[in-house]
Amino acid sequence: MDKLLIRGGRPLNGEVRISGAKNAALPELCAALLTAEPMTLKNIPRLQDVATMLKLIRNMGATAEFSPDGTVRLDSSELHFPEAPYEMVKTMRASVLALGPLLARFGEATVSLPGGCAIGARPVDQHIKGLQKMGAEIVIEHGYMIAKLPKGWTRLKGAHIRTDMITVTGTENFMMAAALAEGETILENPAMEPEITDLGEMLIAMGAKVEGHGTGRIRIEGVEKLHGATHSVVADRIECGTFLCAVAATGGDVFLKDGRAEHLGAVIDLLIAAGAQVESVEGGIRVRSQGRLEAQSFKTTEYPGFPTDMQAQFMALNCISEGDAKITETIFENRFMHVSELMRMGARIDVDGKVAISHGVEKLSGATVMATDLRASASLVIAGLVADGETLVDRIYHLDRGYEQMEAKLTQLGADIERVK
Numbered sequence: 001m002d003k004l005l006i007r008g009g010r011p012l013n014g015e016v017r018i019s020g021a022k023n024a025a026l027p028e029l030c031a032a033l034l035t036a037e038p039m040t041l042k043n044i045p046r047l048q049d050v051a052t053m054l055k056l057i058r059n060m061g062a063t064a065e066f067s068p069d070g071t072v073r074l075d076s077s078e079l080h081f082p083e084a085p086y087e088m089v090k091t092m093r094a095s096v097l098a099l100g101p102l103l104a105r106f107g108e109a110t111v112s113l114p115g116g117c118a119i120g121a122r123p124v125d126q127h128i129k130g131l132q133k134m135g136a137e138i139v140i141e142h143g144y145m146i147a148k149l150p151k152g153w154t155r156l157k158g159a160h161i162r163t164d165m166i167t168v169t170g171t172e173n174f175m176m177a178a179a180l181a182e183g184e185t186i187l188e189n190p191a192m193e194p195e196i197t198d199l200g201e202m203l204i205a206m207g208a209k210v211e212g213h214g215t216g217r218i219r220i221e222g223v224e225k226l227h228g229a230t231h232s233v234v235a236d237r238i239e240c241g242t243f244l245c246a247v248a249a250t251g252g253d254v255f256l257k258d259g260r261a262e263h264l265g266a267v268i269d270l271l272i273a274a275g276a277q278v279e280s281v282e283g284g285i286r287v288r289s290q291g292r293l294e295a296q297s298f299k300t301t302e303y304p305g306f307p308t309d310m311q312a313q314f315m316a317l318n319c320i321s322e323g324d325a326k327i328t329e330t331i332f333e334n335r336f337m338h339v340s341e342l343m344r345m346g347a348r349i350d351v352d353g354k355v356a357i358s359h360g361v362e363k364l365s366g367a368t369v370m371a372t373d374l375r376a377s378a379s380l381v382i383a384g385l386v387a388d389g390e391t392l393v394d395r396i397y398h399l400d401r402g403y404e405q406m407e408a409k410l411t412q413l414g415a416d417i418e419r420v421k
């Protein structure tokens with residue numbers, strides 16, 4: 001099993017390119033299934049989750065060719081098996097995003113229930129309820145969601161959907177299903193994440209009639225058919241935020257090419273309050289940091305609030321900053337698993353339910369630590385970059401799910417980091 005060996009204490013300097021967003025690429029690969037015509041998706045990151053999604057799509061009978069330049073050419077004209085089996089879904093929750101498009105295009109879909117994962121229970125009841133409002137008949141059998149259209153129907157029907165809470169993948173499933181439904185769908189209370197906006201743009205390029213994506217009300221007028229299109233995946237704001245925190249922690253001066261400051265408002269505001277210099281410059285973001293920063297309190301909320309996917313990385317920064325800070329995690333019930341590992345490196349953190357209070361220390365000390373989930377892994381890498389001595393981060397298959405060439409990018413910036421078996 002691969003591990004990352006980091007010798008801490010080096011500042012980060014130079015330039016690094018931010019990849020396409022995992023959390024946009026995965027729904028968009030599913031959205032490409034909405035048309036029988038060829039689709040071209042550019043700026044797809046080379047990640048384990050993308051490999052899993054391509055495997056899933058090919059398993060359905062589509063062809064997908066992934067070029068070294070990050071372009072995926074996908075042809076689902078011969079798709080004959082609208083199913084997402086458990087073996088594939090269990091390693092990647094985003095497989096649930098196949099449900100909306102398959103049902104909309106083929107009138108049937110069988111998708112394994114994703115189940116819980118380390119960070120929380122993560123139910124999909126809202127996805128099911130929303131699609132049922134559009135007329136889908138969905139039963140749960142043997143761990144699968146088996147969905148079909150009522151007898152005599154050829155398309156889903158547009159509906160007014162208001163979910164009980166804001167759900168990102170739920171909003172994505174509804175947008176994709178509504179694009180091919182009969183009539184109008186209104187999504188009240190939808191997620192507003194940049195990945196939602198990007199998916200909306202892709203659907204429009206395919207001929208869908210979508211308005212209000214990225215706002216608190218999305219309107220979609222269904223069309224009978226969508227056509228092939230080319231779309232480029234938006235830059236990964238979480239990868240970008242991870243590098244911002246890494247530079248803030250180690251000190252240095254880095255240009256994050258293609259980073260989009262407007263997608264990271266809540267994170268950048270806090271980094272500036274902490275004492276880092278972050279500015280939007282042509283073609284990306286420049287971050288500079290020197291000396292010890294001041295720890296910052298925050299609460300994770302839906303976009304445009306502070307993203308839950310940045311909580312662990314910012315906590316690593318807080319741990320070596322000056323003062324106490326309170327972090328409240330409101331999205332997931334178990335997303336503090338990095339705490340005990342950070343503490344093994346000398347961090348001082350108290351956890352009480354959904355609140356973690358860090359008491360800044362001057363130094364962390366390198367240790368062998370275990371990654372428990374994707375963003376927890378990134379926080380341990382940041383901690384390793386600033387710690388004294390060697391840090392060995394084990395179980396980095398979590399990291400590989402969502403970061404493209406993390407160690408190569410950090411090496412390029414001057415870090416001493418290598419992948420070991």
Ligand SMILES: CC(=O)N[C@H]1[C@@H](OP(=O)(O)OP(=O)(O)OC[C@H]2O[C@@H](n3ccc(=O)[nH]c3=O)[C@H](O)[C@@H]2O)O[C@H](CO)[C@@H](O)[C@@H]1O
Pocket residue numbers: 023120121122123124125126127128165166167168169170191193301302303307308309331332
């Ligand atoms: C709002 C939010 O920050 N969502 C995050 C969530 O998206 P993801 O789409 O995975 O999760 P949702 O946005 O759907 O979930 C938000 C909350 O709603 C609950 N829920 C959701 C759907 C449902 O049918 N029933 C239900 O109870 C979830 O358990 C969670 O507490 O995880 C992703 C990976 O970490 C992040 O990129 C997203 O930013």
Ligand SMILES: C=C(OP(=O)(O)O)C(=O)O
Pocket residue numbers: 023092093094309374375402
């Ligand atoms: C937890 C994450 O992803 P997923 O929803 O694929 O588990 C994430 O992107 O931080």
